[in-house]
Amino acid sequence: EDKVVQSPLSLVVHEGDTVTLNCSYEVTNFRSLLWYKQEKKAPTFLFMLTSSGIEKKSGRLSSILDKKELFSILNITATQTGDSAVYLCAYQPYSGAGSYQLTFGKGTKLSVIP
Amino acid sequence: KAGVTQTPRYLIKTRGQQVTLSCSPISGHRSVSWYQQTPGQGLQFLFEYFSETQRNKGNFPGRFSGRQFSNSRSEMNVSTLELGDSALYLCASSSGTVGEQYFGPGTRLTVT
Numbered sequence: 669e670d671k672v673v674q675s676p677l678s679l680v681v682h683e684g685d686t687v688t689l690n691c692s693y694e695v696t697n698f699r700s701l702l703w704y705k706q707e708k709k710a711p712t713f714l715f716m717l718t719s720s721g722i723e724k725k726s727g728r729l730s731s732i733l734d735k736k737e738l739f740s741i742l743n744i745t746a747t748q749t750g751d752s753a754v755y756l757c758a759y760q761p762y763s764g765a766g767s768y769q770l771t772f773g774k775g776t777k778l779s780v781i782p
Numbered sequence: 783k784a785g786v787t788q789t790p791r792y793l794i795k796t797r798g799q800q801v802t803l804s805c806s807p808i809s810g811h812r813s814v815s816w817y818q819q820t821p822g823q824g825l826q827f828l829f830e831y832f833s834e835t836q837r838n839k840g841n842f843p844g845r846f847s848g849r850q851f852s853n854s855r856s857e858m859n860v861s862t863l864e865l866g867d868s869a870l871y872l873c874a875s876s877s878g879t880v881g882e883q884y885f886g887p888g889t890r891l892t893v894t
Contacts (some may be wrong), residue, residue: 700881710885760881767838772825
């Protein structure tokens with residue numbers, strides 16, 4: 669059973685478009701929700717959203733967390749070809765062992781065409 | 783600050799062999815987590831170490847093991863390799879007291 673569901677699975681847009689990527693998650697012991705960008709190899713950290721930080725922005729990227737409806741969105745405005753990547757959402761629960769384990773969604777593959 | 787480093791970057795092994803992968807976290811970070819990434823299953827959690835202790839373990843067979851040293855460097859070992867172990871193995875570094883994790887470049891393991 670998937671605990672983190674991302675949509676859409678893939679998306680093709682033109683440069684300059686605005687995109688919204690979605691992530692819904694399971695509620696059990698919610699600690700935080702993280703977004704990553706993965707191009708060729710290692711996922712690159714983008715944002716971490718928690719109960720005390722439900723909105724983050726960095727340049728053209730922004731993200732919000734809706735704890736009531738159990739979802740998060742990642743917005744990218746004025747897209748560029750360099751934004752082409754797989755965007756991963758990861759859920760991080762509280763655990764008795766104090767672990768910071770991440771459970772990832774399958775990702776959204778974004779392709780930006782000139 | 784230097785990022786997370788993983789060695790080797792590529793490995794080709796034969797079924798039945800064993801392999802050891804290494805990860806050096808960001809300086810000052812005390813936690814290392816390991817993940818396996820495959821096209822079918824995506825990114826899956828293997829285990830997490832903090833101050834030389836395994837803090838959590840994912841749903842993988844006992845052939846997968848790991849350890850962490852006093853300098854926070856970590857190794858993971860896979861014994862009796864199977865074809866299905868072919869994957870990108872990613873190591874993530876964090877302070878251990880906050881949730882942000884930073885990934886290394888990964889080790890691409892191919893089992894033939």
